[in-house]
Amino acid sequence: MFLVFPDSAAIAAHLSTRLQDIIRQDPQATLGLATGGTMEPIYARFVQDVRTNGLDVSGISSFNLDEYVGLSATHEQSYAYYMRQHLFDQLPFDATRLHLPNGLATEQEQHCQQYSAAIAASGGVALQLLGVGTNGHIGFNEPGTPFDSHTHVVALSERTRIDNSRFFDSMDEVPASAITMGIADILSAREIALVVTGEHKARTMLNYQQGGITPELPFTALKQHANTHILLDEAAASLL
Numbered sequence: 402m403f404l405v406f407p408d409s410a411a412i413a414a415h416l417s418t419r420l421q422d423i424i425r426q427d428p429q430a431t432l433g434l435a436t437g438g439t440m441e442p443i444y445a446r447f448v449q450d451v452r453t454n455g456l457d458v459s460g461i462s463s464f465n466l467d468e469y470v471g472l473s474a475t476h477e478q479s480y481a482y483y484m485r486q487h488l489f490d491q492l493p494f495d496a497t498r499l500h501l502p503n504g505l506a507t508e509q510e511q512h513c514q515q516y517s518a519a520i521a522a523s524g525g526v527a528l529q530l531l532g533v534g535t536n537g538h539i540g541f542n543e544p545g546t547p548f549d550s551h552t553h554v555v556a557l558s559e560r561t562r563i564d565n566s567r568f569f570d571s572m573d574e575v576p577a578s579a580i581t582m583g584i585a586d587i588l589s590a591r592e593i594a595l596v597v598t599g600e601h602k603a604r605t606m607l608n609y610q611q612g613g614i615t616p617e618l619p620f621t622a623l624k625q626h627a628n629t630h631i632l633l634d635e636a637a638a639s640l641l
């Protein structure tokens with residue numbers, strides 16, 4: 402289902418309300434979290450609203466979608482750093498309940514298996530926040546990733562490395578690989594909110610609307626999920 406909003410601030414207000422409703426209903430809920438520029442206004446609004454409303458977030462668990470391989474949690478471009486900066490350090494969460502893949506794991510395969518198992522053992526994700534890459538990737542599930550995939554190590558596509566290079570000093574510094582939740586892990590969430598903003602994603606959305614369900618556009622897997630909401634700003638919806 403497409404929901405079109407005037408701008409990213411309106412999407413952030415909508416999702417902040419939805420997140421707070423979930424937490425009020427179940428103060429121990431598990432959330433699936435995402436990074437990227439798209440998520441920044443959402444976390445900012447949520448932090449502001451939780452403070453205003455005095456909501457208790459200390460029982461919340463979370464699993465992030467992905468992390469770069471080779472970056473420590475203190476590296477400024479790691480997703481662990483991003484999450485602390487935009488959300489985890491802003492509210493009184495219980496840090497032991499907040500999970501990201503470990504980009505420095507030495508036993509990567511074992512780490513990936515444990516990550517997917519921990520998501521399942523948490524009782525399942527109540528709401529998964531998702532962004533999308535211009536090539537249709539979700540998390541770091543690049544084109545061609547099987548829909549039955551669980552957490553795995555992935556080589557990043559050239560397109561994704563170029564898109565993400567704006568956060569690094571040079572292209573050479575952009576990691577070549579990442580650990581990502583698989584598409585099956587993402588689809589196991591009870592509710593999914595895909596957020597797409599900006600004119601540069603308009604064609605990506607047109608491809609979604611016109612295409613079928615294909616691993617070549619990983620986010621078309623969401624068409625198989627009955628409780629997915631696609632929240633767009635007017636720029637991202639401009640070709641629909």
Ligand code: GLP
Pocket residue numbers: 435436437438439440466467531532533534539540541561565
């Ligand atoms: C990265 C992340 C994705 C994210 C995408 C889009 O590749 N791994 O999870 O959805 O970027 O990011 P942005 O929101 O900055 O466009």
